[in-house]
Amino acid sequence: MEQNKVHRERARGSGDIWRCFFTFFLVLGLAPWAWGQTDLSQASLEELMNIEVTTVSRKEQKLSRVAAAIFVLTQEDIRRSGARNIPEVLRLVPGLDVAQVDANTWAISARGFNDVYANKLLVMIDGRSVYESAFGGVFWDLQDVPLEDVERIEVIRGPGATIWGANAMNGVINILTKSSKATSGAYLRADGGSQAAAQGLVQYGGKIGQSGSWRGFGKYSDEGNFLLPSGQLGADGWHMLHGGFRSDWELTGKDSLMLEGDLSKSGEGQTVTAVISLFPPYLATFNNPVSAFDGDILAHWEHKYSERSETSLQMYFDRGTRTMFGANFEGDTYDLDFKHHVAMGDRHDLVWGLGFRADASSVGPGISISMMPPRSTDNLFSSFLQDEVSLSRSLWLTFGSKFEHNSYTGFEYEPGARLLWSPSPRQAAWAAVSRAIRQPTLEDVDVRYNQLAFAGPGGLPTLVTVFGNPHMKSEELLAYEAGYRAQASRRISADLAAFYNVYDRLRSYEPEAPYLDFSPAPPHLVIPQVTSNKLHGDTYGAEFSSTLSVSNWWRLSPGYAWLGVHLRPDADSLDTGTPGILAGSSPRQQVQFRSDVDLPHAWEFDTGLYYTDRLTAFPAYTEGMSELPVPGHTRVDTRLSWRPFPSWELSVVGQNLLDARHLEFVPLAMLRSTEISRSVYGEIRWRFKEGSR
Numbered sequence: 001m002e003q004n005k006v007h008r009e010r011a012r013g014s015g016d017i018w019r020c021f022f023t024f025f026l027v028l029g030l031a032p033w034a035w036g037q038t039d040l041s042q043a044s045l046e047e048l049m050n051i052e053v054t055t056v057s058r059k060e061q062k063l064s065r066v067a068a069a070i071f072v073l074t075q076e077d078i079r080r081s082g083a084r085n086i087p088e089v090l091r092l093v094p095g096l097d098v099a100q101v102d103a104n105t106w107a108i109s110a111r112g113f114n115d116v117y118a119n120k121l122l123v124m125i126d127g128r129s130v131y132e133s134a135f136g137g138v139f140w141d142l143q144d145v146p147l148e149d150v151e152r153i154e155v156i157r158g159p160g161a162t163i164w165g166a167n168a169m170n171g172v173i174n175i176l177t178k179s180s181k182a183t184s185g186a187y188l189r190a191d192g193g194s195q196a197a198a199q200g201l202v203q204y205g206g207k208i209g210q211s212g213s214w215r216g217f218g219k220y221s222d223e224g225n226f227l228l229p230s231g232q233l234g235a236d237g238w239h240m241l242h243g244g245f246r247s248d249w250e251l252t253g254k255d256s257l258m259l260e261g262d263l264s265k266s267g268e269g270q271t272v273t274a275v276i277s278l279f280p281p282y283l284a285t286f287n288n289p290v291s292a293f294d295g296d297i298l299a300h301w302e303h304k305y306s307e308r309s310e311t312s313l314q315m316y317f318d319r320g321t322r323t324m325f326g327a328n329f330e331g332d333t334y335d336l337d338f339k340h341h342v343a344m345g346d347r348h349d350l351v352w353g354l355g356f357r358a359d360a361s362s363v364g365p366g367i368s369i370s371m372m373p374p375r376s377t378d379n380l381f382s383s384f385l386q387d388e389v390s391l392s393r394s395l396w397l398t399f400g401s402k403f404e405h406n407s408y409t410g411f412e413y414e415p416g417a418r419l420l421w422s423p424s425p426r427q428a429a430w431a432a433v434s435r436a437i438r439q440p441t442l443e444d445v446d447v448r449y450n451q452l453a454f455a456g457p458g459g460l461p462t463l464v465t466v467f468g469n470p471h472m473k474s475e476e477l478l479a480y481e482a483g484y485r486a487q488a489s490r491r492i493s494a495d496l497a498a499f500y501n502v503y504d505r506l507r508s509y510e511p512e513a514p515y516l517d518f519s520p521a522p523p524h525l526v527i528p529q530v531t532s533n534k535l536h537g538d539t540y541g542a543e544f545s546s547t548l549s550v551s552n553w554w555r556l557s558p559g560y561a562w563l564g565v566h567l568r569p570d571a572d573s574l575d576t577g578t579p580g581i582l583a584g585s586s587p588r589q590q591v592q593f594r595s596d597v598d599l600p601h602a603w604e605f606d607t608g609l610y611y612t613d614r615l616t617a618f619p620a621y622t623e624g625m626s627e628l629p630v631p632g633h634t635r636v637d638t639r640l641s642w643r644p645f646p647s648w649e650l651s652v653v654g655q656n657l658l659d660a661r662h663l664e665f666v667p668l669a670m671l672r673s674t675e676i677s678r679s680v681y682g683e684i685r686w687r688f689k690e691g692s693r
Contacts, residue, residue, distance in 0.1 A: 055154040055174040057386060057398065058163050058351050059341050067398060067418035067430035068160075069095070069483055069497035069543060073153040075178075080596050080606045082639035082653035084191070084199060084221075084681075086143050086153075086175065091610055091635075092594065093155045094559030095497075095543035096171070097586050099612070099665035102674040103195075103223045104238035104268045104290075106140040107665045110157045110171030111499065112539045112565050112586045116667045120169035120438055120475075122160065126177055126260065127337070128298050128316050131167055133378060134331060134361045136441040139322070141266055142294050143175075144242045146201055146217055148187065151178045157543060158499060159479045161436035162416035165355075165382050165402045169436040169477050170501075177260075180205050180213040180246045186688035193653075193681025195224045214247040226674035227661060228271065234674040235269035235287035254304045261297040268292070271672040272325065274368045275450040278461040278524050282453035285672065288367070294320040308343040325670065327366025334358045349388040351400075356381055361442060368450040368670065372468070376442055378407040396420045408440040409474045427486040434481075437474040444472045444507065444531050451529070461524035463517075466509060469531045476504045491549040498542040506535035506567070506582075508575040535579060537567030557594040563587070581668065584616035587632070602643040610635045615665070633662045649685040654678075 052060045056068045063072060071093045083089040087106040091098045097114045099107045109118035117137025123130050125145060130138055153175050160172035183205045192198040198221070205215030223238040244262035251257055268290040276284045298316035305311070318333040339353035357380040363371040386400030401415035416434030449466040456462035483497035509529040517526045541563040548556045563586060567579035591611040599605055615630040636658050641651035656662070661675035 067420040095561035102236035122168040159436035161414035191683035328364040505533035534573035553598040587613035
C-alpha cells in the first residue's frame with residue numbers, strides 16, 4: 001500500500017512536469033499574436049544590468065559589480081506579475097522558496113530551512129528590520145506595503161551578516177519604496193473576484209513648499225476562507241485596514257530627510273490542533289481567531305560631505321500587539337543606526353557604522369504554550385566595517401566584519417570576504433566566503449509548549465513538552481559561494497550562483513528523563529524535550545536565472561534552483577527526528593518560467609509558471625501519523641490587461657489555474673494548513689495624472 005502511494009506521488013510529479021511543458025508551448029503559440037507592438041519595457045538589458053543596488057554593501061553599486069547572489073525585482077516586474085501582496089511577488093525570485101500555508105500565512109526562506117517562522121532570513125522595509133526577534137521570523141500578513149509604491153525589491157540568496165548582522169544567515173530581502181516625489185497626484189485601485197477576495201487602495205500625494213513632498217494612503221483587503229485537505233471549510237479568512245504616509249525633504253544642498261509611518265489592524269482566523277486537556281480527549285482541532293495591530297515611525301537623515309564622503313542616521317520605533325494560539329503578544333522595538341561611507345584614495349572604498357536595538361516583549365499564556373518569564377528586554381549593540389579594495393581595473397576585493405553583543409550569547413563576530421573579477425562591463429565572476437549566525441530567541445530559551453498528550457502506562461495522562469534552554473548558543477554558518485553573470489548580447493543575460501554551506505550548533509530537541517507532575521491536576525507524566533545546539537550538517541546547490549528579449553514586444557525569464565540538504569545529530573545528541581524534518585521542509589528542485597508579451601492596442605499578456613518539487617516529511621497533526629508528504633505541484637498565473645486611456649488600466653488575473661486546489665506546506669507547529677485554491681479576479685487602476693506612477 002505504501003508502495004502504491006509512492007507510485008501515485010511520482011505519477012503526479014510527472015504529470016506536473018508535463019503540464020509545465022504544455023503551458024510553455026501554449027505561451028509560445030500565443031506570442032506571435034503580438035507582432036508589431038512597441039518595446040516591452042522602457043529599460044534595456046544594459047540598463048537592468050546597471051541598476052543601482054544597496055543591500056549587499058550598504059552603498060550604491062551597479063548590479064553588474066556585485067559579488068553576491070542577488071536578484072532585483074523592479075516596479076515593472078511587480079506590476080506585470082499580477083501579484084496582490086509581497087509574498088506573491090517574491091515567487092518571481094529564482095531560488096527563493098515561497099509556500100502559502102493558508103489564506104493569511106506564508107513560509108518563505110532561501111537555501112533551505114523553510115517554516116512559518118523561517119529564522120534564517122532577514123527582511124527589511126526601507127532599512128527597517130521586520131524580523132520578529134521573539135519568535136525568530138516574519139509575520140508576512142503584516143508586511144502590507146502597497147505594491148504600487150515599491151521601487152524595487154533586492155533579494156540576496158546567501159549570508160549578508162557582514163553588513164546586516166545576526167539572522168541574515170541564509171538570505172536578505174530589502175523592500176525599497178519610492179520617494180514621495182515620484183508619486184504625486186491621486187491614485188485609486190480596486191479589485192475583486194473569487195474566494196471572496198477584495199482589495200482597495202486610495203492614495204494622494206503632493207508638494208510641501210519648494211523642498212518637500214508627501215503621500216498618504218489608505219488600504220483595505222479581504223480574503224475568504226480556504227478549504228482544509230479534508231474538504232471542510234477552514235477558518236483562515238483575513239481582513240485588514242492599513243494606512244500610512246511618507247514625506248521626503250531636501251533640507252539643504254547636502255542634507256535630506258525622509259519620514260514615514262504606518263498603522264495597520266488585521267483580523268484573521270486559523271485552524272489549530274492542540275493539547276487542550278489532561279483528560280480524554282487530550283487533543284482537539286478547532287478554529288482560533290487571530291488579531292494583530294502594528295504601528296511604526298521611521299526617520300532617515302543623510303548628509304553629503306562631498307562626492308567621496310556621506311553619512312546617514314536612521315531611527316525608528318515599532319509597536320505591535322498580536323493574539324494567536326490564545327496567547328497575547330506585545331512588543332516594542334527601538335532602533336538607532338549610523339553609517340559612514342568614504343572613499344579613501346584611489347583604491348579603498350570604506351563603509352562603517354554603529355547600531356543599537358532594544359526589543360521589549362511580553363507574551364501571555366495561550367493554548368498549550370507559555371513563556372517563562374513572560375516579559376523580556378533584549379538589547380543588541382553592533383558595529384561593522386567593510387572595505388572594497390581595487391586590486392586592478394578589473395579585480396576588486398571586499399572584506400569586513402560585523403561585531404555584535406546580544407543579551408543571550410554576548411559577543412559575536414561575522415566576517416566575510418568577496419572577490420569580483422569583471423574583465424568587461426558585460427560579465428563578472430565572483431567568489432565569497434563568510435560566517436553568519438542566528439542568535440537565540442525567546443522561543444529558544446523561555447518557551448514551554450505542550451506538543452502532545454496521550455494515555456500512558458496504566459492510563460496515566462502523559463505530556464510531551466518542549467522546554468526552552470537559557471544556555472542556548474547561536475547557530476553558526478560558514479558559507480562558500482561562487483557565481484557568474486553575463487550579458488551575452490543586447491537581448492540575453494544570465495546569472496548563475498553555486499553554494500556550499502556548513503552549519504554547526506543548529507537547534508535540536510533533546511529528550512530528558514520523564515518526571516511526575518501534580519500541577520495542574522490530575523497527576524500526569526511529563527516527557528521533556530529541551531532545546532539544545534546538537535545538530536550539524538551542510539547544504540549545497542545552484543541557482544540559475546536568465547532574461548531573453550525575443551523581440552521588442554516579448555520577453556522570457558526562465559529560472560531553476562537545485563538544493564541538497566544533509567543534516568546530522570551530534571555524537572551526544574538523542575534527537576533523531578529533527579534532521580529529517582528540517583531537510584524535508586524545502587523542495588529539492590524549483591523551476592520557473594515567465595513570459596511578458598505586449599499585444600497591439602495597449603494590451604498586455606503575462607504568464608508565470610512555477611514548479612515546486614515535493615516536500616518529504618513533517619511532524620504529524622495527530623498521534624499515529626509519522627509523516628505527511630506534500631506532493632510536488634505546478635502553479636500557473638496569467639494576467640491580461642488593457643489601457644484604454646493613459647490614466648486607466650483594466651486587468652484580469654488568474655492564479656493557480658492548473659489545479660482546483662493544492663497543498664503547499666505543512667508547518668512545524670500546531671497550525672493546520674489549508675489548500676490553495678484556483679482563483680480569478682479583476683482589477684481597475686486610475687491615475688489622476690500621467691507620470692505619477
